[in-house]
Amino acid sequence: EEISTNNGEDGKPIWMSYGGMVYDVTKFIHNHPGGSERILLAAGSAIEPYWHLYRQHFATDLPMRIMEDMIIGTLAEEDQAVIDEQMSHQEFIAYHLVLPEAPLPYPTKRISRVIS
Numbered sequence: 001e002e003i004s005t006n007n008g009e010d011g012k013p014i015w016m017s018y019g020g021m022v023y024d025v026t027k028f029i030h031n032h033p034g035g036s037e038r039i040l041l042a043a044g045s046a047i048e049p050y051w052h053l054y055r056q057h058f059a060t061d062l063p064m065r066i067m068e069d070m071i072i073g074t075l076a077e078e079d080q081a082v083i084d085e086q087m088s089h090q091e092f093i094a095y096h097l098v099l100p101e102a103p104l105p106y107p108t109k110r111i112s113r114v115i116s
Helices: 026-031 036-040 048-053 062-068 077-087 090-098
Strands: 015-018 021-024 071-075
Touching (some): 015 077, 026 036, 071 077
Antiparallel strands (some): 015 021, 021 071
C-alpha cells in the first residue's frame, strides 16, 4: 500500500518497485528516454510488467545503473514473490497493462509493504 500511494498524485513522490527493491523515481520522470507519459504508467507499482513489454530495458545495464541511486528500500519478500508469480503468467502482462482496473483472471493480492 505504501508504494501504491506514492504515485505522484497530490504532490506525492513517485515510487516503483523492481526485483525486490523500491525506487523513488520522482526526479527521473522528465529524463526518461521513453517520455514521462510512459514511465508514469507504472507510478506506484511494480515495473516488471512494463519492462517485459518494453524489452529495451534489458539491452544494456544502463537502466539498472541509473536506478542504483534511486533505491529507497526493499520490498517485503512475500510481496516480491507475488509479483514473480504474476509475471510467470504471460497473460498477466498484457491483461494488467491493457485493463489495469479490470479484475484479474486469477486470484492475486495487492502489494502492500516496504521494508527499509
